[in-house]
Amino acid sequence: MSEPVRLSKRLIELTGCSRREAELYIEGGWVTVDDVVVEQPHFKVTNQTVRLLDGASASEPDPVTLLLNVPRGHSPEPVSEQLTLADQWPQDSSGVRPLFGHLKRLTVCAPLQIGADGLHILTQDWRTRRKLQEDLHKLEQEYIVEVLGTLSNTQLKRLNHGLVFNGTALPPCKVSWQNETHLRFALKSPQPGQLVFMCNSVDLKVLGMKRIRVGGVSLGKVQPGQWRYLAAKERF
Incomplete structure (x- = not known):
């Protein structure tokens, strides 16, 4: 059995891409290990089958905004910190490819009233963050x-x-x-x-x-404890 190596290194060997390109491919969800998407460049592989998916792009994933339905009786902060891809609302029609990276580096916008549940907004997108910081009083x-x-x-x-x-x-x-x-x-x-x-x-x-x-964004039918992506057509 071969020695374990980083997934990014194995991808470089297979495709001839640069280290940075390999990291972007992996973090963008374009690389599978034995047909399972792996998003961590440091993931160790041995003899598994590593494949770069068709249509792969070596670019930073677009930042996203999540709309979380905080369950009744729960504080938004712990719920937000424990989000998983499995918590995505099954009827999410945004068309966004779910990535583990979408659950990281999220900023809370438009905090809830103390003791309230329901629509909690989390974003990676500086444009959304600025919009809600500057115009929240108008919404x-x-x-x-x-x-x-x-x-x-x-x-x-x-x-x-x-x-x-x-x-x-x-x-x-x-x-x-x-x-x-x-x-x-x-x-x-x-x-x-x-x-x-x-x-x-x-x-x-x-x-x-x-x-x-x-504003113009509603929680819709997202169930307590679940989240969905803000769709491209939605505007606060």
């Missing part, structure tokens, strides 16, 4: 809030416009009943703790909060 966010209690018409109007939070009058927003126990909030740039404060101000107890949309 409407939509939350579904489970509450205990009832509302008079006057109280519902106060939720839409008329509350003061941290000494500042809150701007108008759109609040309506989704059903008997859930309110739909559509508002821009909610401050930390704002939704709970608003509900408590009209004698409602908050039982749970779920964000379902940021």
Whole structure:
């Protein structure tokens, strides 16, 4: 049996490419070892069959943005750190080739309200990061809030416009009943703790909060604990 060597070295021997090209091929998911894609250039191989897939490109994979549905009762940070390719929503129609590298070097954008679950945005793309940093205050966010209690018409109007939070009058927003126990909030740039404060101000107890949309991007039917790619046609 031959001595184990790095996959990148074996690929160089097979194709005559440079070391950097070999690393890019491998990290781009274009190299298989015994018909299984391996994305680690340092992966050790011996007598296995190494193959460069048709259509391979020695270029950096395009950065991606992930939309994660944080499960109820879980903090976004641990869930984000434990993502796997197996957690991808099966109906993801973005057309992006899943890569292990897509789960690395992700930056959180547009943080959730404390205690909320639902749409959590993670990106490798500096353009998306800058967009959400600079324009988040302009983008409407939509939350579904489970509450205990009832509302008079006057109280519902106060939720839409008329509350003061941290000494500042809150701007108008759109609040309506989704059903008997859930309110739909559509508002821009909610401050930390704002939704709970608003509900408590009209004698409602908050039982749970779920964000379902940021700007023009909605979570859709992604199940709790699963994620999907932001499609090329989607815009915040």
